[in-house]
Amino acid sequence: MAHTAMSGNGTTAGDDPLQTAVWRLRSRACWADAAALLQPVTAQAALQRAALLVERCLYTEQGWEEAEDALRTAEALAHSDDERGAAACERGQLAYAATLHSVRDRADEARAALGRAAALIPPGAAGRAVLDFRRGLLAENLARSPQAARAAYRRAHAGATAHADPLLLSFTWRHLAGLALRDGELAEARHGFAESLRIREELGYLVGTAPALASLADAEAEPEASRLREEARRLFRLLGGVPTWLAHQLAPPAPGAAATA
Numbered sequence: 001m002a003h004t005a006m007s008g009n010g011t012t013a014g015d016d017p018l019q020t021a022v023w024r025l026r027s028r029a030c031w032a033d034a035a036a037l038l039q040p041v042t043a044q045a046a047l048q049r050a051a052l053l054v055e056r057c058l059y060t061e062q063g064w065e066e067a068e069d070a071l072r073t074a075e076a077l078a079h080s081d082d083e084r085g086a087a088a089c090e091r092g093q094l095a096y097a098a099t100l101h102s103v104r105d106r107a108d109e110a111r112a113a114l115g116r117a118a119a120l121i122p123p124g125a126a127g128r129a130v131l132d133f134r135r136g137l138l139a140e141n142l143a144r145s146p147q148a149a150r151a152a153y154r155r156a157h158a159g160a161t162a163h164a165d166p167l168l169l170s171f172t173w174r175h176l177a178g179l180a181l182r183d184g185e186l187a188e189a190r191h192g193f194a195e196s197l198r199i200r201e202e203l204g205y206l207v208g209t210a211p212a213l214a215s216l217a218d219a220e221a222e223p224e225a226s227r228l229r230e231e232a233r234r235l236f237r238l239l240g241g242v243p244t245w246l247a248h249q250l251a252p253p254a255p256g257a258a259a260t261a
Contacts, residue, residue: 022052029207029242031056032063035070043083046074050090058097059207059243067094082127085120088113089131096138101245107142114138129159129168136175150179170199170208174215181219190219207242210235214249 018037025034031052040046053067071090078084092113095106114135121127136152139145157172159165177192193216200208210232217228233250241247 022048024204026052026055027203027205027207029059029239031059032066040070040073040077043074043077043079046070046077047083047086047090050074050087051093054090054094054097057094058100061101061103061244064094064098064103081120082125085117085131086127088117088120089127089134092117092138093134096134096142100141107138110138110142124159124162126159126163126165129156129163129165132156132159133168133171133175140175140179146179146182150176153179166199167203167205170196170203170205170212173199174212177219178215186219190216193219206235207239210239210250211243211246214246 022034022037025031025037035049035052038045038049038052040049050067050070050073053063053070056063057067071087071094074090075084075087078087092110095110095113098104098106099110114131117127117131118135121131132152133156136149136156139152140149153172153176156168157176160168160172173192174196177189177196180192181189193212197209197212197216199205200212213228213232213235217225217232220228229250232246236242236246236250
């Protein structure tokens with residue numbers, strides 16, 4: 001998610017105080033509190049509020065109705081192609097999250113919504129990089145097409161670089177590294193995971209730091225791998241078990257189980 005309204009997105013000094021407050025809450029997994037700071041009276045504010053609540057669904061598997069309500073408000077307020085495209089992109093992400101977490105199969109809805117967004121958001125626009133990343137997620141996790149996912153992630157990576165979006169870069173680095181790890185390219189995977197972790201730590205993106213640590217652990221040898229996983233577990237517990245999907249990856253090995261790293 002990348003928002004630049006109201007002078008910055010809260011990650012750097014000099015940004016709008018409201019955006020700074022929203023970012024601090026979001027980065028600590030307090031999406032509902034962050035959303036409560038935003039009054040959905042303009043299309044941009046409504047879109048940002050919806051995006052926060054959609055992200056909460058992806059990380060916590062909760063809050064689906066609130067996200068749907070916020071998204072409908074954003075869709076109603078969207079008038080320009082950019083605004084309608086951004087709303088469609090969030091619609092696709094919500095449908096993707098519902099499918100990924102087996103709440104309901106909305107894969108067709110996700111593809112259609114992201115297709116609408118692609119028709120509305122011009123190439124080179126800031127929102128296009130986010131869209132490309134999300135199309136990569138669909139290709140990787142729903143269509144099981146790593147080649148298509150890699151191409152989409154690379155487009156997103158180039159767009160995030162061009163628009164100086166470090167948070168999105170942390171996601172593209174991590175997912176490109178995941179594909180490299182799958183292909184046995186350990187050095188490339190380790191580099192990408194390390195870059196993702198570095199960016200998230202610099203931004204203070206606490207809710208995304210545990211996944212980054214766990215991913216890097218998968219590409220490291222012992223004893224570093226165990227150290228990274230233990231740090232990831234500490235952060236995971238600190239945030240109350242968020243993101244939920246990390247629980248399985250961080251589960252300690254059964255007694256007597258063979259080491260896999």
